[in-house]
Amino acid sequence: MAAVAEQRNPLEEGLSFRRTPDPFALVIFGASGDLTHKKLIPAVYALALRRLLPPRFAIVGVARTEGSDDSFREDMKQAVQQHARDEFRQDVWDELAAAIHYVPTDLSDEGGENALAELLTRLDGELQLGGNRVYYCAVPPAAFPTIVEALGKRRTATGWTRLIVEKPFGQDLASAKALNAMLLEHFEENEIFRIDHYLGKETVQNMLALRFSNGIFEPIWNRQFVDHVQITVAESIGIEGRAGYYESAGAIRDIFQNHLLQLLSLTAMEPPIDFTAESVRNEKVKVLKSLRTPGSKSVVRGQYGRGFVEGEEVPAYREEQGVAADSMTETYVGAKLYVDNWRWADTPFYVRMGKRLARRETTIAIQFKRAPHPPFEETAAEGLRPNVLLVHVQPDEGVSFAIGAKVPGQGMTIRTVHMDFLYGGAFRTAMPEAYERLILDTLLGDGTLFTRADEVEEQWLLVDAIVATWTRDRPGFPNYAAGTWGPPSADDLLHRDGRSWRRH
Amino acid sequence: MSAAVGVETWTGEDVRLADVDSALARFRAATATDGAAQSLRTSVMTHIAWVPGEWADRARAALAGMAERHPSRAILLFPDPDAGVDRIDAEVTVERYAIPGVERSVCSEVVELRLLGKRAKAPASIVEPLLISDLPVFLRWRGEPPWGAQELHQLVDIVDRLIVDSTEWDDLPYPYRHLAELFERTAVSDIAWARTSRWRALLASLWPGVAGVGAIRVTGTHAQALLLQGWLRSRLGRDDIALEHVEAERLEGIEVDGEPAPFPPGDPPLPSDVLSDELDRFTRDPVYEGALLAVAQ
Numbered sequence A: 001m002a003a004v005a006e007q008r009n010p011l012e013e014g015l016s017f018r019r020t021p022d023p024f025a026l027v028i029f030g031a032s033g034d035l036t037h038k039k040l041i042p043a044v045y046a047l048a049l050r051r052l053l054p055p056r057f058a059i060v061g062v063a064r065t066e067g068s069d070d071s072f073r074e075d076m077k078q079a080v081q082q083h084a085r086d087e088f089r090q091d092v093w094d095e096l097a098a099a100i101h102y103v104p105t106d107l108s109d110e111g112g113e114n115a116l117a118e119l120l121t122r123l124d125g126e127l128q129l130g131g132n133r134v135y136y137c138a139v140p141p142a143a144f145p146t147i148v149e150a151l152g153k154r155r156t157a158t159g160w161t162r163l164i165v166e167k168p169f170g171q172d173l174a175s176a177k178a179l180n181a182m183l184l185e186h187f188e189e190n191e192i193f194r195i196d197h198y199l200g201k202e203t204v205q206n207m208l209a210l211r212f213s214n215g216i217f218e219p220i221w222n223r224q225f226v227d228h229v230q231i232t233v234a235e236s237i238g239i240e241g242r243a244g245y246y247e248s249a250g251a252i253r254d255i256f257q258n259h260l261l262q263l264l265s266l267t268a269m270e271p272p273i274d275f276t277a278e279s280v281r282n283e284k285v286k287v288l289k290s291l292r293t294p295g296s297k298s299v300v301r302g303q304y305g306r307g308f309v310e311g312e313e314v315p316a317y318r319e320e321q322g323v324a325a326d327s328m329t330e331t332y333v334g335a336k337l338y339v340d341n342w343r344w345a346d347t348p349f350y351v352r353m354g355k356r357l358a359r360r361e362t363t364i365a366i367q368f369k370r371a372p373h374p375p376f377e378e379t380a381a382e383g384l385r386p387n388v389l390l391v392h393v394q395p396d397e398g399v400s401f402a403i404g405a406k407v408p409g410q411g412m413t414i415r416t417v418h419m420d421f422l423y424g425g426a427f428r429t430a431m432p433e434a435y436e437r438l439i440l441d442t443l444l445g446d447g448t449l450f451t452r453a454d455e456v457e458e459q460w461l462l463v464d465a466i467v468a469t470w471t472r473d474r475p476g477f478p479n480y481a482a483g484t485w486g487p488p489s490a491d492d493l494l495h496r497d498g499r500s501w502r503r504h
Numbered sequence B: 001m002s003a004a005v006g007v008e009t010w011t012g013e014d015v016r017l018a019d020v021d022s023a024l025a026r027f028r029a030a031t032a033t034d035g036a037a038q039s040l041r042t043s044v045m046t047h048i049a050w051v052p053g054e055w056a057d058r059a060r061a062a063l064a065g066m067a068e069r070h071p072s073r074a075i076l077l078f079p080d081p082d083a084g085v086d087r088i089d090a091e092v093t094v095e096r097y098a099i100p101g102v103e104r105s106v107c108s109e110v111v112e113l114r115l116l117g118k119r120a121k122a123p124a125s126i127v128e129p130l131l132i133s134d135l136p137v138f139l140r141w142r143g144e145p146p147w148g149a150q151e152l153h154q155l156v157d158i159v160d161r162l163i164v165d166s167t168e169w170d171d172l173p174y175p176y177r178h179l180a181e182l183f184e185r186t187a188v189s190d191i192a193w194a195r196t197s198r199w200r201a202l203l204a205s206l207w208p209g210v211a212g213v214g215a216i217r218v219t220g221t222h223a224q225a226l227l228l229q230g231w232l233r234s235r236l237g238r239d240d241i242a243l244e245h246v247e248a249e250r251l252e253g254i255e256v257d258g259e260p261a262p263f264p265p266g267d268p269p270l271p272s273d274v275l276s277d278e279l280d281r282f283t284r285d286p287v288y289e290g291a292l293l294a295v296a297q
Helices: A002-006 A034-049 A069-083 A090-097 A114-127 A141-153 A173-186 A202-212 A243-268 A277-290 A434-444 A453-470 A488-495 B017-030 B053-066 B123-130 B150-156 B174-180 B197-204 B222-236 B271-278 B286-296
Strands: A024-029 A057-063 A100-104 A133-137 A161-166 A192-195 A226-234 A299-302 A307-309 A312-314 A332-338 A348-354 A361-368 A388-394 A398-406 A414-422 B004-012 B046-050 B073-080 B087-098 B105-116 B137-141 B161-164 B187-190 B215-220 B242-247 B253-256
Touching: A024 A034, A024 A114, A024 A434, A034 A057, A034 A069, A034 A090, A034 A434, A057 A114, A069 A090, A069 A100, A100 A114, A133 A141, A141 A161, A141 A173, A161 A434, A173 A453, A192 A434, A192 A453, A202 A243, A202 A388, A202 A398, A226 A243, A243 A277, A243 A332, A243 A348, A243 A361, A243 A453, A277 A453, A299 A453, A299 A488, A332 A488, A348 A488, B004 B017, B017 B087, B017 B105, B017 B123, B046 B053, B046 B123, B046 B150, B053 B073, B053 B271, B073 B123, B105 B123, B123 B150, B137 B150, B161 B271, B174 B286, B187 B286, B197 B222, B197 B253, B215 B222, B222 B242, B222 B286
Parallel strands: A024 A057, A024 A133, A057 A100, A133 A161, A161 A192, A226 A348, B046 B073, B046 B137, B073 B105, B137 B161, B161 B187, B215 B242
Antiparallel strands: A226 A361, A299 A332, A307 A312, A332 A348, A361 A388, A388 A398, A398 A414, B004 B087, B087 B105, B215 B253
16 A cells, blocks of 8 residues: 555546645734725635635634624624625625634733734644644734734744735835845745735736737737837825825825836736746846836826816815825826836836826726838828727726727728727626735735735835935926826826827 | 626528528627617637437526626527428527626627428538637537437537537447547537546545545446546556446435545536536546546447
8 A cells, every 4th residue: 555655646637626725824913904894804705605715724803902703703794794795695604704713912012912822822723723824914014013023933833824914015115125124034035925906906917818828919019019008007086084194105105116016017027937926026026127217307296186076076185184285295106117128128118197087997008009101091091090909907807909990981991999808798707806816825825926025125216216306396286187187297298209198 | 697788689480591690790780879889799619509409498507507607609509300391490699798887798699590300410511600710619419419420420520629418318338439439539528527526536535545446336327427437447547446326316425445435525516617617628638538438348
């Protein structure tokens, strides 16, 4: 039998084994917060519903608020009923609720971590969790050091440990380096999972599928064929009561440093040799290293004034609760960036992001060069625009391609038409929430869709350089009306190059 | 499954395929009213089903449950060679489904063709003009195929995958020899085999103890019992593994040398889910072919 045991199991051939995480304890710091209610527990419920969790696991909520296992379970049940994408199933919830625990404690108090450590030790014994831990820091950055230090001191002798950190990963390069150093003092880099939830979105991952599973695109995905790229991350909402955070962050730290640079990296990166975490992240970092620091004329910033969104009058940014009446925080950033490498030299990447814009939309538009010599009369093709490959990240997830086609009838009139692939149309199944994918990947130890320390630092290097130029001027804010597409200077940025932002 | 927001149906007797094509195009164009964009036709394959009369209801039910994952042009062929007339009757249905958050909708197409009299003898020539270019073609054959019949061989030659359910067949394992003869011509899926998947994973987890198995007792369909026996024989390289079969409508239990194997976790998949999984496969399944050959000899 010993000889047989050493053989490869022939019965596994052809069977598709879904990877199931090892038994684990997921500890959520900030369990009374919005993120836990709206995203984390609904995501865990979705995983439980699809039987993607192992038979033995525990969820432990930690917060300073007084409470018990029962009260926390009831609270989380309501969170699932309100925010989960699936219908509520009592049998699934009952199984999940049995695994949920709550520890009211403050880790900054002397011995504050004892109650948590005792519970985890007990659960390890009862459920044979093997000492496997996922710690989710759903808390403000100021609370990170206390938690990380406490966890670092109490590492289990067995099993694996993973730490999930939410953005912001610092305020600038110096603070990001300090945060990374603090994390790396207690955890290895492969144990740290920095979440940028954009990377968990299906359509963002589809950018990789689009580029690297279709032979047709990659040969033309370069400066020879691409005229320019436009990346838009537009929100129609305001700051939604987050003045405290937003006043110190602004659009450049809230969106540009993370989501936008992620989209740009995925668009511009070279093909990775495989889809492992290190290969993908290596290529993304190369893009960030290739980004030329833009001059002051290549970056515009804006702040919204009063205006109308969906027919409703909305206040100016400076009139939002908690915002200084003379605030100079930017709610809009537009920039022209260059990726200085062999593939993209001299090809502009125009990016824009902002609050209270005309509509909610995240898109990546690859605009190709015009046909070199259309043999039609000028008037025949006057409605013709260059080919555009448009990746819709949200909403209307999918890809569309604008091509020129003949208008039926006598003569030769050319118009632009769209070929659409919409996710909702081709695959009529609900798409998973980003947090479902990211939590499951953490449980499986797959860091591909998470941000590495050097990636974060490269992002901040660029942001710091841009912010440094802002100290030299003081634009007249507000400079765009809510419900529009940003300040006139953003249009000028492209008009100077003989181009314009995409309209719809 | 989300409910259709619009259903258009056209029926015709003694039709030509151009009439069917026209109906499909007309319905799709009609979704664009008052300057709105047309509905999208987003297909990932052409799905043909050969459906002798007694299988009609089950075929339609499986098709309905599958549309979520595999939007396709579905062509249901209802052969009736003894109809007494030679013609094709058609029913074309275009269903529109809302896409959340988008003004446009997506449409799926179902073409039901009744092949009457001699028109049932050359189905490939009927289907070919209706295939969507450059997309894979799957053929679900309901019941036991008529192994020597030209309609089977014509269709096998134009499809990328043949899907059968040998649970629907009599006199097993004899028909497996005929099925094996098609392996070199097209990829083959067997729903009966797919339904053993959860149990095979479970038996594989018993390695290395299961390597010396002498006999299995399978409570399930005859096809499943035979295929499990063939799987163990072919994978373990032994032809001395005995089978005791207890008839049941579905796979309910397996004993290995008298020891009951634990029940696999989760609920058995729905018929539409099983079919849907098979439509995700594009290549031959050498493990299935080996299992079938091990009991067909």
